[in-house]
Every structure is written in structure tokens, then in C-alpha cells.
Amino acid sequence: MTDLFHEPEDATPLEPHERDGLLQTWITHRRDLNQAEQENIVVGAAWARGRRRVPLERMLGQDFIRTLHKRMFGDVWKWAGTFRTTQRNIGVESYRIGMDLASLLTDVLYWVENETFPKDEIAVRFHHRLVAIHPFPNGNGRHARLAADLLIERLGGERFSWGGGTLADVGELRARYVEALRAADNHDIAPLRDFART
Template identity: 70%
Template sequence: MTDLFQEPEDATPLEPSERDGLLQSWITIRSDLNEAEQENIVKAAVWARRRRVREPIDLLNDNFARMLHKRMFGEVWKWAGTYRQTERNIGIDAYRIPAVTPELLSDVCHWVEHRTYPSDEIAIRLHHRLVSIHPFPNGNGRHARLLADLLIENLGGDSFSWGGGSLADVGALRAQYVAALQAADGHDINPLLAFARS
């Protein structure tokens, strides 16, 4: 039996007040939590892809970003879709999130409009900066990956493979993903671009 709230070493743990937001009493072990979250994420992806999104700006706004997170985790966590209120060992100060997240989404709209980068790179830069902000208590990587997939699809590309496996558990694939994120932190986006298409 694994501890319900035991995160991989490179993941950010939930605060006790955030743990209290678990909605499903049947979830008692980590595998139950992973399964419930994944089921919720699949439903959210279907919902997002069924929406009539004509322009990238329809995806790249604060309301949609928060609604997507709520759709991804709202059947599991009470705080889904709301910005974190607590400090983390990653991300920006919590009080800055409501200003910085819309600013990022506006930047990405500008990149799309002016073709600042190739489409894949725009989506991956969105992903990286969103993960760097770390706006939600949990699920930031999964949220940023789905939003990047939705954007690249809207721009006429194929969704990313993200290494072709599950990034939820400790392992070589997750380590490769984290290393690619760290390279992007150091201003080298190429490993993350390569990982997203591997």
C-alpha cells in the first residue's frame, strides 16, 4: 500500500489544507488517486476538443486556462481551477499568479499572431512558462501539457507524444522530462522540444 499523498521526489507536495480538498472518500491509496485523476483528465480532453475553438485566443485566456484545470481535476479536488494560495519550492509567489498567468497567455497570443517562433516551439514555450509559474496546487504539468496539445492542434499540428508514456510515476521517462524542463529553465528549449515529439 502506498501513501495517498506520496509524490515523486521531483513533484511538489500538497499542503495539508489542500489535501483536505479531496472530494472522493473511496480514494485511499496513490493508485486510486492516479486512476481518478486520469479518468477526469480524459473527460476534460474530450470536452476541450469538442469545443468550437476557431482562434488560439479562445484557448489563450485566463478563464479557459482555469476552466480546463477545473475540468481536469474537478471531480477529484475541491480546489480545481483555482489558483494556489500557498508558497511552493517551485513557481512564482502565489500572490503574483493572477497577474502573471494572463500576461503569459497574452504573450503567447502575440507569438502566434506575429509568428515569433515555429508552432511547435510556441506551444512548448507556453508549456514551459506555465509549469514555471506553477499556478495550481497540483496538476500543473498535466494541465500545461494538455493546453500545449490543444494549442498545437489549433495551429494545425499534431498533439505531442510527451515521450510516449506516463509521466505520473518515478522512472526514466519522468527524469528525462524533468531534465528537459530544467534545460528550458536555463534558456535551452531544444531538449523539451525534442522530448515533446519523442
């Protein structure tokens, strides 16, 4: 049980009150938590893909973004779909989440309507900014990757491979992903765009 909440050093640690939001009492080890979250994510992805007819404006709305997180993590965490209220090692200050998310969603709609960037780049920029906002206590990267996949599919593209493996585990693949995110933080989107398609 000692490593249940042990996070990789580049991950967002949970606050004690957020740890108390664990719904499944059978989870006592990190691998159990990873398995439960992954099973819930599969259910959430199926739910989201069943909503392909939802208008783009609604898909790029705060309600859909929050509901997607709840569908992905709501069987595991009581706080799923709820914006974080505490400061993190990454992400905007918690009071800015709603404003920054609204700004991002408006920007993405503009990019799509005006073909500001190629479709892949629109979805990857959406992913990057959603991760940078870090709206939820946990699961932000997985949520943002699925949201970007839903967007690129809606735009007529293929979902991303995101390096072709699992990014939940510490390792070379996760290190490449984090490095690509940091490049995007410095206004170089190419490494993250390339990583998304590897």
C-alpha cells in the same frame, strides 16, 4: 493509506488544507488517486477538444485556463480550477500568478500572430512557462501538457507524444521530462521541444 499523498521528490507536495479537498472518499491509496485523476483528465480533454471553435484569444484566456484545470480535476479535488494561495518548492509566488499568467497568454498570442517561433516551439514555450508559473495546487504538468496539445492542434499541428508514456510515475521517462524542463529554465528549449515529439 500512508502513501496516498506521497509525491515523487520532483513533484509539488500538497498542503494539509489542500489534501482535505479530496472529494472521493473511496480513494485510500496512491494508485486509486492516480486512476481517479486519469479518468477525470480524459473527461476534461474530451470537453476541451469539443471546444475547437473557441476563438484563440479566448482559449488563451485565464478563464479557459482555469476551466480546463477544473474539467481535468474537478471530480477529484474541490480546489480544481482555483489558483494556489501558498508558496511551493517551484513556481512563482502565489500573489504573482494572475499577473504572470496574463503576461504569458499575451506573449503566446503575440508569438502566434507574428510567427515569432515555429509552431511546435510556440506550444512548447507555452507549456514550459505555464509549468514555471505553477498556478494550481497540483496537476500543473498534466494541465500544461494538455494546454500545449490544444494549442498545437489549433495551430494545425499534431498533438505531442510527451515521451510516449505516463509521466505521473517515478522513472526514467519522468526524469527525462524534468531534465528537459530544467534545460528550458536555463533558456535551452531544444531538449523540451525534442522530448515533446519523442
